[in-house]
Amino acid sequence: MIFSNINAxxxxxxxxxxxxxxxxxxxxxLDPIAYANAAFCRMTGYSLAETxxxxxxxxxxxxxxxxxxxxxREAIRSGRSTVVTLRNYRRDGSMFWNEVRLAPLWENxxxxxxxxxxxxxQRDVTTRVMAEIELREAVASEKRSAEERxxxxxxxxxxxxxxxxxxxxxMDCVVVLDHEWRVTYLNENTRRILGAxxxxxxxxxxxxxxxxxxxIFARRYRQALxxxxxxxxxxxxxxxDVWLEVQACPTPEGLSIFFRxxxxxxxxxxxxxxxxxxxxxxxxxxxxxxxPNRTFFRERVEHVMSQRSEATRHALLCLxxxxxxxxxxxxxxxxxxxxxxxxxxxxxxxxxxxDLVARFAGDEFVILxxxxxxxxDAEVLARRILDALSAPFVMDAKTVSIGTSIGIAVxxxxxxxADDLLRVADSAxxxxxxxxxxxxxxxxxxxxxxxxxxxxxxxxxxGALERGELELHFQPLVALATGRLxxxxxLLRWHHPRRGLISPAHFVPIAExxxxxxxxxxxxxxxxxxxxxxxxxxxxxxxxxSPAQFRSRTLLAAVRRALGAxxxxxxxxxxxxxxxxxxxxxxxNLRTLEExxxxxxxxxxxDFGTGxxxxxxxxxxxxxxxxxxxxxxxxxPNSADCQAIVRAVAGLASGLRIAAAAEGIETExxxxxxxxxxFDEGQGHLFGAAVRGSEVPLVIxxxxxxxxxxxxxx
Numbered sequence: 001m002i003f004s005n006i007n008a009x010x011x012x013x014x015x016x017x018x019x020x021x022x023x024x025x026x027x028x029x030l031d032p033i034a035y036a037n038a039a040f041c042r043m044t045g046y047s048l049a050e051t052x053x054x055x056x057x058x059x060x061x062x063x064x065x066x067x068x069x070x071x072x073r074e075a076i077r078s079g080r081s082t083v084v085t086l087r088n089y090r091r092d093g094s095m096f097w098n099e100v101r102l103a104p105l106w107e108n109x110x111x112x113x114x115x116x117x118x119x120x121x122q123r124d125v126t127t128r129v130m131a132e133i134e135l136r137e138a139v140a141s142e143k144r145s146a147e148e149r150x151x152x153x154x155x156x157x158x159x160x161x162x163x164x165x166x167x168x169x170x171m172d173c174v175v176v177l178d179h180e181w182r183v184t185y186l187n188e189n190t191r192r193i194l195g196a197x198x199x200x201x202x203x204x205x206x207x208x209x210x211x212x213x214x215x216i217f218a219r220r221y222r223q224a225l226x227x228x229x230x231x232x233x234x235x236x237x238x239x240x241d242v243w244l245e246v247q248a249c250p251t252p253e254g255l256s257i258f259f260r261x262x263x264x265x266x267x268x269x270x271x272x273x274x275x276x277x278x279x280x281x282x283x284x285x286x287x288x289x290x291x292p293n294r295t296f297f298r299e300r301v302e303h304v305m306s307q308r309s310e311a312t313r314h315a316l317l318c319l320x321x322x323x324x325x326x327x328x329x330x331x332x333x334x335x336x337x338x339x340x341x342x343x344x345x346x347x348x349x350x351x352x353x354x355d356l357v358a359r360f361a362g363d364e365f366v367i368l369x370x371x372x373x374x375x376x377d378a379e380v381l382a383r384r385i386l387d388a389l390s391a392p393f394v395m396d397a398k399t400v401s402i403g404t405s406i407g408i409a410v411x412x413x414x415x416x417x418a419d420d421l422l423r424v425a426d427s428a429x430x431x432x433x434x435x436x437x438x439x440x441x442x443x444x445x446x447x448x449x450x451x452x453x454x455x456x457x458x459x460x461x462x463g464a465l466e467r468g469e470l471e472l473h474f475q476p477l478v479a480l481a482t483g484r485l486x487x488x489x490x491l492l493r494w495h496h497p498r499r500g501l502i503s504p505a506h507f508v509p510i511a512e513x514x515x516x517x518x519x520x521x522x523x524x525x526x527x528x529x530x531x532x533x534x535x536x537x538x539x540x541x542x543x544x545x546s547p548a549q550f551r552s553r554t555l556l557a558a559v560r561r562a563l564g565a566x567x568x569x570x571x572x573x574x575x576x577x578x579x580x581x582x583x584x585x586x587x588x589n590l591r592t593l594e595e596x597x598x599x600x601x602x603x604x605x606x607d608f609g610t611g612x613x614x615x616x617x618x619x620x621x622x623x624x625x626x627x628x629x630x631x632x633x634x635x636x637p638n639s640a641d642c643q644a645i646v647r648a649v650a651g652l653a654s655g656l657r658i659a660a661a662a663e664g665i666e667t668e669x670x671x672x673x674x675x676x677x678x679f680d681e682g683q684g685h686l687f688g689a690a691v692r693g694s695e696v697p698l699v700i701x702x703x704x705x706x707x708x709x710x711x712x713x714x
Contacts, residue, residue, distance in 0.1 A: 017265065346388045630663040661683065
């Protein structure tokens with residue numbers, strides 16, 4: 001899961017690098033391995049399946065008393081980087097020396113708290129370590145008595161020859177210096193990398209590289225000699241324009257330096273960082289205009305309001321473009337997109353640097369005007385915007401004239417929270433549209449009738465479940481290829497004793513805001529499972545989940561209770577979620593989805609295509625089904641854009657091996673277009689409207705008696 005923000009190029013680079021790479025989840029017990037690349041599997045002989053979920057300690061076998069292991073554990077506890085060299089054991093039991101570069105991955109830029117993950121770059125340094133051991137043994141032999149040296153001279157010569165052979169065959173570059181910084185040895189890899197700046201034997205290192213004599217390389221080498229301890233670091237060598245990974249080891253004769261070119265790895269890391277920044281920007285900005293989106297705007301408003309003094313006023317201006325739909329219909333969507341971009345540019349010229357212009361959706365723009373003296377300042381800005389947008393636009397050599405309507409709310413007069421101010425400004429915008437468009441209106445009491453209506457609904461919702469006013473209706477889903485009835489979606493209905501049937505579009509958002517949706521959602525799960533348990537196998541039931549149910553952290557228990565009480569098989573329960581659940585970027589939400597998957601229930605992404613990052617979410621979690629939003633079905637088969645989207649979604653589902661369903665199928669033409677493109681399931685009034693639970697058996701019987709896939713259930 002941790003790689004949902006990394007693009008495919010970065011993942012490919014990690015998987016093809018010569019070094020082994022491990023990533024552990026430091027927030028879970030025993031720091032299990034969450035990722036391992038192909039090089040690590042080759043190095044150790046363990047498959048990826050044998051590696052994931054295990055603690056790194058299995059690599060040491062029974063040899064866990066190495067002091068370096070304690071060093072590594074302390075680094076993990078303190079959240080810092082470290083480099084250790086360990087004795088590890090491959091799957092076949094053979095020992096190898098493993099150099100581990102361990103670094104934390106923080107969840108935020110400030111590095112506050114415990115790091116979420118640790119990444120370990122693994123390198124088989126058996127050749128180098130064995131060379132150092134042989135070198136130490138050779139040095140020790142020199143200290144023996146004269147009689148021993150004489151008898152061992154021949155063997156020492158052979159050992160030196162073997163050492164030279166090893167150093168020439170290693171992938172690392174090797175340079176050996178004496179205490180005067182003179183070169184006493186360098187291998188062929190060093191000559192290849194240094195090229196024209198070669199280091200002849202006997203030459204002084206700093207005479208060949210005078211620009212580095214007082215730089216980071218010299219300081220690190222002197223540190224190794226002064227402390228008589230190895231040092232490891234990465235640094236850019238400006239003379240060759242390369243990044244080097246260096247380990248300098250002091251010896252009695254001077255200094256042994258091992259290094260390798262990591263320029264490509266550094267470039268890959270930079271590309272990964274840029275990709276992450278681009279993704280973060282996309283999540284908070286509108287892709288068409290580059291303006292902040294709703295998420296960014298709400299955060300900014302809440303921040304500004306939190307810093308506000310009692311004497312400071314701010315204004316929110318909501319505006320729609322008058323005549324935009326006509327441009328879209330007559331000149332096409334590309335012209336409409338170009339018009340939106342041009343309008344966005346003009347809006348930005350109307351505001352100050354401290355103000356914020358955002359695009360929410362379609363032709364809806366919102367402006368935060370900060371630190372105004374009073375409502376008159378906001379009305380001055382509104383008139384400036386009206387003048388700017390009333391000037392003609394030139395689109396593909398055609399002159400286009402539009403206008404705008406603007407609603408204004410002032411804080412704190414009309415509210416202090418972002419949502420309250422947006423609702424009030426939207427009420428004023430509705431009044432401006434009703435009064436002829438091309439004008440602006442400042443909010444006044446009485447404009448928010450719909451807000452008062454929401455308040456009435458909010459009050460009535462409390463106790464509606466206990467009073468028995470809520471019930472479930474069930475709408476069929478049909479296999480488009482065969483006409484077979486596959487499932488029913490449970491849809492919430494509210495019968496108010498005085499107001500009659502209240503649309504879910506009116507009361508569900510309010511239930512989510514107030515948290516009442518949590519007990520209502522648990523009741524809906526229990527009722528849907530109880531009803532579906534009476535249907536013939538394998539007909540399943542689909543239940544919508546609210547983001548508020550995930551926030552309550554009681555969802556998993558509620559699903560278990562509903563399945564247990566009803567006796568419904570888990571695979572006959574489908575849970576539908578929207579992208580807003582994953583937009584929270586809460587790892588606990590992902591873990592909840594994983595636990596639901598382990599129960600055996602099926603998971604579907606609802607309203608696919610209406611959010612910002614559907615594709616990245618499909619990478620974050622493997623859904624069983626995606627449901628195409630009805631807005632892309634409505635204009636089939638006449639809209640070329642909708643045809644292209646339908647074809648792309650069907651291909652995506654096929655490639656990911658998940659089912660593709662479409663909502664809102666009303667006509668034979670829509671049915672034929674979706675079936676031809678390869679969609680698996682369909683839902684809509686063409687197949688049947690939602691019916692009460694008591695009427696479902698009749699719908700099932702009709703489908704069983706007829707081969708017609710478009711049989712109507714009512």
